[in-house]
Amino acid sequence: MNSAEVLARQVMHRIDELSAISETPGILTRRYLTAEHRRANELVGHWMSGAGMDTWQDAAGNIIGRYDSAQGNAPALIIGSHLDTVVNAGKFDGMLGVLCGVACVQALFQTGRRLTYPIEVIGFADEEGVRFGTTYLGSRAVTGQLDPSLFEQTDAAGISFRQALIDFGLEADQIGQAARHADDVLAFLELHIEQGPVLEALGRPAGAVTAINGQTRLSVTITGEAGHAGTVPMGLRRDALAVAAEGVLAVERECDGNDDVVGTVGILRVTPGAINVIPGEVTFTVDIRGKDDVDRRNVVAEVSRAVREAAEQRNCFVQISVLHEAVSAPCAERMIKIIERAIATVGFEPCRMPSGAGHDAAAMAELCNVGMIFLRSERGISHNPAERTSEEDVTAGINIMMKVLDEMEGY
Numbered sequence: 213m214n215s216a217e218v219l220a221r222q223v224m225h226r227i228d229e230l231s232a233i234s235e236t237p238g239i240l241t242r243r244y245l246t247a248e249h250r251r252a253n254e255l256v257g258h259w260m261s262g263a264g265m266d267t268w269q270d271a272a273g274n275i276i277g278r279y280d281s282a283q284g285n286a287p288a289l290i291i292g293s294h295l296d297t298v299v300n301a302g303k304f305d306g307m308l309g310v311l312c313g314v315a316c317v318q319a320l321f322q323t324g325r326r327l328t329y330p331i332e333v334i335g336f337a338d339e340e341g342v343r344f345g346t347t348y349l350g351s352r353a354v355t356g357q358l359d360p361s362l363f364e365q366t367d368a369a370g371i372s373f374r375q376a377l378i379d380f381g382l383e384a385d386q387i388g389q390a391a392r393h394a395d396d397v398l399a400f401l402e403l404h405i406e407q408g409p410v411l412e413a414l415g416r417p418a419g420a421v422t423a424i425n426g427q428t429r430l431s432v433t434i435t436g437e438a439g440h441a442g443t444v445p446m447g448l449r450r451d452a453l454a455v456a457a458e459g460v461l462a463v464e465r466e467c468d469g470n471d472d473v474v475g476t477v478g479i480l481r482v483t484p485g486a487i488n489v490i491p492g493e494v495t496f497t498v499d500i501r502g503k504d505d506v507d508r509r510n511v512v513a514e515v516s517r518a519v520r521e522a523a524e525q526r527n528c529f530v531q532i533s534v535l536h537e538a539v540s541a542p543c544a545e546r547m548i549k550i551i552e553r554a555i556a557t558v559g560f561e562p563c564r565m566p567s568g569a570g571h572d573a574a575a576m577a578e579l580c581n582v583g584m585i586f587l588r589s590e591r592g593i594s595h596n597p598a599e600r601t602s603e604e605d606v607t608a609g610i611n612i613m614m615k616v617l618d619e620m621e622g623y
């Protein structure tokens with residue numbers, strides 16, 4: 213086995229070990245600022261130390277390892293991805309990028325090699341946004357772009373982001389300390405599973421990402437009136453679920469036929485939720501993504517209009533709040549070219565592709581140039597326990613990342 217193969221095998225074992233840290237036994241769920249988040253940070257911090265890095269947890273709960281350069285205090289290349297997961301997640305989403313970053317530093321450390329720039333590997337604390345509905349909380353703290361109004365956003369149990377930070381041993385007022393200065397950062401590099409079927413269809417292990425699509429997340433609450441399922445005539449009802457159903461179909465209709473915008477309703481809560489009661493209140497989420505920000509915003513406006521119209525027809529009230537909004541984020545052309553050359557040097561045909569999924573790189577693009585390496589996902593499956601990337605492709609990913617690190621010496 214060559215050294216990349218040995219490191220890839222270690223990454224696969226570590227992924228298994230990390231995936232055992234879950235809020236729910238038997239499935240993988242690890243949300244921001246939970247006991248499991250802390251345990252994951254401790255384990256990854258331990259691996260970072262073993263790879264020769266100085267390690268600390270920042271004011272937002274991100275775990276960071278730093279491997280100094282040969283000379284002076286040059287700007288650092290940040291390599292990162294996330295350690296939080298969706299509910300009943302796959303184990304490669306996010307974690308693979310962090311562990312490949314650690315593996316590459318380990319390869320340098322084992323041969324006593326220092327580069328002309330320092331490397332920092334970051335395991336971001338919140339990319340999925342599962343707990344508070346708004347995403348990239350870890351990476352936005354690093355860019356210094358975290359809006360203080362977010363501290364009052366609450367999770368499903370009514371715990372505010374502010375309180376969750378306190379429970380974790382952190383302080384909302386101190387989160388600014390996680391922010392990095394653009395002058396101290398050379399660039400940001402993220403390796404991630406593709407989470408889609410394109411590379412597999414092309415028969416290639418890796419690709420260079422061109423841009424990360426923009427996204428809007430909404431929370432929509434419809435208020436009607438609960439009533440007896442047997443006695444209230446159909447024409448006199450104020451059925452909140454019927455309005456929500458129109459909303460779900462509006463999302464599908466507005467995105468259908470638009471190749472570049474996709475929309476999803478992932479959560480629907482019906483109150484009171486009984487077989488013989490007309491739904492009095494419904495809350496649902498909407499997630500709309502696209503590469504063109506104008507197209508995406510038009511779809512959001514049309515969906516909002518359709519929901520309001522349906523509510524008016526049924527004499528219901530509607531409240532729409534924007535949980536999260538991120539513009540489409542381009543990768544730096546220079547980084548794309550470096551990644552393409554690295555893929556070719558390792559022996560594969562390079563290709564370029566946009567990312568439909570959100571990534572920490574989208575937030576980090578506010579701070580510095582970003583580049584992303586995608587690795588092939590088996591059957592394109594992600595956000596699903598069946599998510600997988602082969603050990604062979606992880607080996608390719610480590611080799612590609614090492615080549616990128618070489619080239620970044622001239623950046």
Ligand code: GLV
Nearest residue numbers: 339340569570571
């Ligand atoms: C994160 O994976 C997202 O794209 O929602």
Ligand code: MN
Nearest residue numbers: 298305340595
């Ligand atoms: Mn994800």
Ligand code: MN
Nearest residue numbers: 305306339571
């Ligand atoms: Mn991810």
